[in-house]
Amino acid sequence: MYKVIVTDPISQTGIHALTSNSNFQVTQLTDLSEAELISQIPEYDALIVRSQTQVTRAIIQAADQLRVIARAGVGVDNIDLDAATEKGIIVINAPSGNTMAATEHTLAMMLALARNIPRAWQSLNSGKWERKLFKGVELYQKTLGVVGMGRIGTEVAKRAKGFDMKILGYDPFLTEDRAKKMGIIKADLDTIAREADFITVHTPLTPETHGLINAEFLAKTKPGVRFINCARGGIINEQDLVDAVNSGHVAGAAIDVFEQEPPQNTGLTQNPNIIVTPHLGASTAEAQEKVAQSVSEEIVSIFMTGGVQHAINLPRISAAVQQKIQPYLTLSEQMAELLMQLFKKAPQKIKINYYGELFLEDTGLLTRQMIKALLSYYLDTSINIVNVMQVLKAHSLAYSVQKNAAHKGFTNFIELEIIHDDEKATIACTYLPGFGGRIVSINGYRIDMEPERYLLYISHADVPGMIGNVGSTLGQASINIGSMYVGRQTIGGEAVMILTVDRAVPEATLKQIKDLPDLHDAQFAEIDMPQAEK
Numbered sequence: 001m002y003k004v005i006v007t008d009p010i011s012q013t014g015i016h017a018l019t020s021n022s023n024f025q026v027t028q029l030t031d032l033s034e035a036e037l038i039s040q041i042p043e044y045d046a047l048i049v050r051s052q053t054q055v056t057r058a059i060i061q062a063a064d065q066l067r068v069i070a071r072a073g074v075g076v077d078n079i080d081l082d083a084a085t086e087k088g089i090i091v092i093n094a095p096s097g098n099t100m101a102a103t104e105h106t107l108a109m110m111l112a113l114a115r116n117i118p119r120a121w122q123s124l125n126s127g128k129w130e131r132k133l134f135k136g137v138e139l140y141q142k143t144l145g146v147v148g149m150g151r152i153g154t155e156v157a158k159r160a161k162g163f164d165m166k167i168l169g170y171d172p173f174l175t176e177d178r179a180k181k182m183g184i185i186k187a188d189l190d191t192i193a194r195e196a197d198f199i200t201v202h203t204p205l206t207p208e209t210h211g212l213i214n215a216e217f218l219a220k221t222k223p224g225v226r227f228i229n230c231a232r233g234g235i236i237n238e239q240d241l242v243d244a245v246n247s248g249h250v251a252g253a254a255i256d257v258f259e260q261e262p263p264q265n266t267g268l269t270q271n272p273n274i275i276v277t278p279h280l281g282a283s284t285a286e287a288q289e290k291v292a293q294s295v296s297e298e299i300v301s302i303f304m305t306g307g308v309q310h311a312i313n314l315p316r317i318s319a320a321v322q323q324k325i326q327p328y329l330t331l332s333e334q335m336a337e338l339l340m341q342l343f344k345k346a347p348q349k350i351k352i353n354y355y356g357e358l359f360l361e362d363t364g365l366l367t368r369q370m371i372k373a374l375l376s377y378y379l380d381t382s383i384n385i386v387n388v389m390q391v392l393k394a395h396s397l398a399y400s401v402q403k404n405a406a407h408k409g410f411t412n413f414i415e416l417e418i419i420h421d422d423e424k425a426t427i428a429c430t431y432l433p434g435f436g437g438r439i440v441s442i443n444g445y446r447i448d449m450e451p452e453r454y455l456l457y458i459s460h461a462d463v464p465g466m467i468g469n470v471g472s473t474l475g476q477a478s479i480n481i482g483s484m485y486v487g488r489q490t491i492g493g494e495a496v497m498i499l500t501v502d503r504a505v506p507e508a509t510l511k512q513i514k515d516l517p518d519l520h521d522a523q524f525a526e527i528d529m530p531q532a533e534k
């Protein structure tokens with residue numbers, strides 16, 4: 001049973017995937033202090049938050065069981081990502097569930113700002129009829145600067161075009177070609193400052209975007225410009241904005257997000273020319289259901305099959321790529337586990353080669369999976385695919401990954417080599433649709449072996465009677481042989497025998513096998529099998 005704690009308000013329909021699954025137990029506890037969450041967190045396997053819970057290093061350090069932190073939304077600036085990665089905790093988000101909600105809120109804010117709707121409502125609500133006071137401006141034929149042309153920025157731009165606005169887009173990833181296709185103009189920040197009548201920001205909050213819009217930028221803007229921030233507090237420096245509004249240079253601003261939430265700066269929240277909402281960008285019934293559903297389904301997938309789709313601290317892979325590499329995830333891990341048990345030396349160098357169809361795929365996750373399996377043999381078990389590259393670096397281990405379109409006799413083929421001083425060991429696998437995964441070579445011997453839990457790897461002289469001797473020794477110990485693969489380098493030379501057996505081979509039986517004449521070495525290996533196959 002996996003225990004999930006939800007610490008911010010979340011859609012109940014959205015988390016059905018978790019609440020209806022008997023493998024999960026969901027607890028909802030909102031408004032916890034840091035100390036309260038620190039005391040609760042050790043017993044949980046997954047944590048779901050929105051923007052309110054600050055997932056600090058102290059909380060993460062106390063989280064002994066935690067495997068996943070899920071953000072039911074986009075921004076993960078409330079989560080200490082470094083601490084999570086170091087601890088091997090996967091951080092996921094729900095990147096697209098609230099795009100439309102945030103987009104529409106941005107447009108609502110821009111229109112409300114242009115037409116003074118909040119103040120006009122307040123005035124009429126208090127019994128006044130002040131039509132002259134609230135003359136607004138039109139969006140029609142005005143210039144809108146969009147800083148950050150990701151999911152939300154793009155959708156805002158599309159809709160603003162419907163108002164016949166001229167759009168200037170700024171984003172390091174925006175190409176001329178994409179801008180042209182969208183009917184917008186690719187611009188730099190200075191151009192936006194000089195030309196825009198409205199400026200809306202849609203970047204994440206990062207050290208680079210923190211204070212991106214500051215006094216220096218504001219000084220370059222057109223008098224009468226209006227700002228909208230439905231992304232993150234701090235992208236626009238709050239005090240610089242208040243000063244520019246109070247000086248009359250900036251006509252107004254619409255702010256949904258604050259550097260500190262709830263906000264303390266009354267210059268911002270009680271300013272007649274600044275309209276504010278309490279971080280409502282994602283607060284629609286539809287968005288909340290979608291983000292909760294997205295993270296819930298992904299948590300189920302992570303715990304039940306290992307499938308991760310929206311990890312922030314893992315290589316990004318699309319659902320299509322995930323589907324393609326899925327068959328290799330367990331296979332490559334089993335292969336690395338087996339190799340390590342046969343080699344029994346800490347790898348100094350790791351070489352991974354991908355051949356055939358995998359040449360085109362993003363194999364980062366497979367690489368991590370194999371390196372994790374190799375390193376876990378000697379290092380402690382808290383290594384996982386999230387922190388494995390940090391562990392590799394910390395131990396100054398070299399690794400290389402090569403890809404080759406050549407097929408090597410199989411449509412796809414993964415080869416793993418580990419090196420320690422002058423010694424090396426290699427293993428390779430393939431996946432045959434309809435048949436499953438196969439280990440196809442060990443240390444240069446060609447085999448065709450379906451991975452099984454218990455294995456014996458025997459090296460011996462190529463002389464008659466070896467198979468019979470090993471078989472009868474195992475038989476005397478009541479150990480049934482499932483399959484056997486033999487290979488040799490030359491007739492009468494060095495040979496290997498790989499057997500899958502139905503149960504673990506005890507030390508005493510292994511010693512009897514090792515004592516057989518002409519037998520050079522025998523090693524027993526046990527690899528982890530997915531639950532259903534155990």
Ligand SMILES: NC(=O)C1=CN([C@@H]2O[C@H](COP(=O)(O)OP(=O)(O)OC[C@H]3O[C@@H](n4cnc5c(N)ncnc54)[C@H](O)[C@@H]3O)[C@@H](O)[C@H]2O)C=CC1
Nearest residue numbers: 074075102148149150151152171202203204230231281282
């Ligand atoms: N108010 C609310 O309730 C909500 C706020 N958000 C916030 O909106 C923001 C954007 O979300 P999405 O569009 O979904 O993210 P996204 O990841 O699709 O887009 C962000 C874009 O910002 C760009 N960017 C990064 N650094 C930049 C820089 N220095 N200058 C210009 N562009 C830069 C990136 O290249 C990317 O295209 C996030 O901060 C998110 O947290 C999202 C949903 C709801």
Ligand SMILES: O=C(O)C(=O)COP(=O)(O)O
Nearest residue numbers: 050051052073074075282
């Ligand atoms: O998704 C985001 O980045 C948001 O800012 C939404 O925040 P919320 O989930 O409403 O607390």
